Amino acid sequence: MRITPLEVQNHHFSRRFSGLDPDEVETFLRMVAEDYESLMRENEVLAEKALRLEGRVEELVGGERILRETLVSAQSMSEDLRQSAAREAEVLISEAEVRAEKILDASHRRAARLAEEIREMRGVRTRLAAALRASIQSHLNLVDHLEEAPEEADSEADAKVTYLGQNPGNSTADSSGSS
DSSP states (O other), rough: OOOHHHHHHHHHOOTTOOOOHHHHHHHHHHHHHHHHHHHHHHHHHHHHHHHHHHHHHHHHHHHHHHHHHHHHHHHHHHHHHHHHHHHHOOOOOOHHHHHHHHHHHHHHHHHHHHHHHHHHHHHHHHHHEEEEEEEEHHHHHHHHHHHHHHHHHHHHHHHHHHHHOOOGGGGGHHHOOOO
8 A cells, every 4th residue: 555645744653651752753754754745756757757758769669660661672772773774784785786786887888888989990090091091092193194194195185185176066075085
């Protein structure tokens, strides 16, 4: 059974002959009652504080659980992102390699076409040089022929002039057919 501070204060002891000093006992009981009351108030305050702290501990435990779940979720997402980035990087590298192969193949085809065009141009240049050389040779032969037989050409020209003078109606027929 619990004794309240009021009960301590109001408690009266029975009196006996040559007993205790009643004033001293009363003073002592009053001091005990006050200390007991103070301790009870302090106990109530501490009990309330303990309840509040227990509630706060429960909140913190719940928060800690949420933080752990969040951390696990973040680690999982981080791993997923890392794997996704790695896969994306592999895809980009593969696409870049394919593009590079296409560019390289197109470059080789272009180089082959240019080489073929160069060969064709060299052939054209060779044929053109041969035709030019033949034309120059033909003109040189004509110049040489003109220098070698100037009297023949003069006598032939005189004959044509004489012939044209005798037969003026046939001048176009003879001049076009006898060169």
